[in-house]
Amino acid sequence: MRTISPRLLASWQRSENYGVSLEDVQPTFSGTYDDESLFVECGREVLTDLHDTLSSEPVGLMLTDADGLVLNRFSGDRQLLHALDDVHLAPGFSYSERQAGTNGLGLALADRVPTLVRAEDHYTLSLRLYTCAAAPVFDPVSGRLEGAVNLTTWSEKASDLLLALAQTAATSTANLMLARSQGRNPRRVTRGQVFRIEGLREQSENAPLRDLSDVWNKAVTRTVEALTAGRMVAAVGERGSGRATLLAQAVRQVHPHDRLFAVRSPAPRDTDSWFSVWTPELSRPNTGFVLCDVDDLSSPAAERLRTMLVGERTSDATACPVSAEHFDAIPLPLRGLVETVVQVPPLRERAADIMPLANHLAWRARRREVDFTTSASRALTDYAWPGNVEELAQTVREAASRTDVVDVRHLPPEMLSRSEHLSRIKAFERDEIVRVLNRPGATSESAAAELGMSRATVYRKLAQYGIQLPRRD
Missing domain, CATH: 3.40.50.300 (P-loop containing nucleotide triphosphate hydrolases)
Structure with a gap:
């Protein structure tokens, strides 16, 4: 006698509570989605490469967002594509568990773990012609759930490797996202610390x-x-x-x-x-x-x-x-x-909170008062803080650990630059310019000499990188 997993039973129960049809899947059509995000860009590239390898196999490869909306689809099997169209497993349709009942990608997103749903495991009868494997994709920097990679094939086809392929594609997507996010470190979780x-x-x-x-x-x-x-x-x-x-x-x-x-x-x-x-x-x-x-x-x-x-x-x-x-x-x-x-x-809409928070965070880091120069205060207040208070806290802790009076030279170089998405080489050059110009007593002539540039080149680089050096106190 076949044993039904608790996860599958729970998903069936939720599908019933959602009012999903037992006969035919009836997902919601959106028709609009963000096709320019880093996740979509990297996922599309990974699935394109995988599709080239599996072009002769009856497998549909799909990328979905975190709500189960199908973003793209690849397959070299026209019969499978037509069949998937019949059940609306196509770009623009939402295949979340709430919309389509128990299915591979819906259950993977609901439980946030890689999932294989075989033919008889689907809640809706019209999906029992297929076997689906899906793996969630998490942003390697923020840890946020971005979506899922889904692989679908005919139910009679061997599916032992389907889940492994989905997991590999999801991992490759996350790794590519990290590589293209300029080397930012992913969110680290201490071994054994899975929640706080x-x-x-x-x-x-x-x-x-x-x-x-x-x-x-x-x-x-x-x-x-x-x-x-x-x-x-x-x-x-x-x-x-x-x-x-x-x-x-x-x-x-x-x-x-x-x-x-x-x-x-x-x-x-x-x-x-x-x-x-x-x-x-x-x-x-x-x-x-x-x-x-x-x-x-x-x-x-x-x-x-x-x-x-x-x-x-x-x-x-x-x-x-x-x-x-x-x-x-x-x-x-x-x-x-x-x-x-x-x-x-967000903090960028609460500029009046930045310095009170900075002073509070500095005291917590040092257990005593830490001063900020007018230039540093201006730089902190003018910065957009994409990472909000968490980014401010990290910035203040690092600066306060080095000095009792925080100046602009103690702040990250990117805080003085409007440029974004720089290559590592250009980011290094920008950081060096900021570092040299922020030395006490530095002049454009001395900075140019140390950097091995002419004064005109220094000025051009300042404009190129959008570097704004605050006035000295």
């Missing part, structure tokens, strides 16, 4: 976080009002913008004496240990949680978490707000609990 649960302490009296912008304070006030009224709150915005900090500040105002923990989402394979570590505390009085990045949770984990939040929290329990990039990214089981959504603007 941190106790959030009250701010030190020596380094209070004060004098923040009106837009930040209004967001905190709105969150406090919602929590006081007993409503479930979601703070949404770009990663690193301070969503968890905002929620923690608000919870502290409403429940100043309670224990408070920040809970980071786990890797899919570590969901069980994640639940076992912190959820026993859910029923404890005077204990609250800020659930960070819930958009990283798989659908089954979100459903399980919803059950616990609804069933194990007492009426007087401390609030349990969540954070995500945007409201629609919150898994549906948790989205239904959210009653108030608070938008957290």
Whole structure:
């Protein structure tokens, strides 16, 4: 007798709850998608090479976004292509689990792990002519789920290697993305550290976080009002913008004496240990949680978490707000609990917050006051901060570890340049120009001599790289 895996049973149950047809797949057609992203560019190149190798095989190769939208499709088998058109497994159609029921790419995206769904495993009968293998692709720098590689063939064809091919293509796509992102280091996870649960302490009296912008304070006030009224709150915005900090500040105002923990989402394979570590505390009085990045949770984990939040929290329990990039990214089981959504603007839209945050972060790094020159303050305030507060924190920590008075020469060279997407050689040249010109007492003549350039060339390079050297104090 065939054994049905728990993952497959859970997916079938979700498909039924979503109201997916048992007879025919009826996915939603979008027709528009971003075909110029780094993920699409690299995925297309990887699948094109793989298609050249498999051109004589009846295999459809597809790239999808994180919502299951099919972005492109390759196959040398016309009969298979026509058949895939009949079930709408084609560019522009969404094949998420919610839209098409249990299928390879939908289940891979829901659980965020490589998945093989054979003919009889599909929820909808019209898909049981096929076997599908899919592997999710994560951005190697941010760790964000970008989409999936999906391989589909006829159900009677041998499929033992299909999943391995999908995993190899997904890995190749991520590696190519890293190579083309100018060598930025991927997000590192310490061995054995698959998620974080941190106790959030009250701010030190020596380094209070004060004098923040009106837009930040209004967001905190709105969150406090919602929590006081007993409503479930979601703070949404770009990663690193301070969503968890905002929620923690608000919870502290409403429940100043309670224990408070920040809970980071786990890797899919570590969901069980994640639940076992912190959820026993859910029923404890005077204990609250800020659930960070819930958009990283798989659908089954979100459903399980919803059950616990609804069933194990007492009426007087401390609030349990969540954070995500945007409201629609919150898994549906948790989205239904959210009653108030608070938008957290990115740091580039809160210039008034940059120096108060920098001073606070510098004190945390050194445990004493660290000064910033006017030039450094101007450079920090003028920078766009694509990495938001997390990037500011790293920049300030590195600068404060080297000096008690931070000047522009202690800041990364790219902060003084408007140029982007430079090759490594050009980026090195830009950094050298900035380094030499930021030496105390440096002049254009001395910099040109050290760099082996004429003064005219130095000026031309400053314009080419968009280097803006702040005025000296």
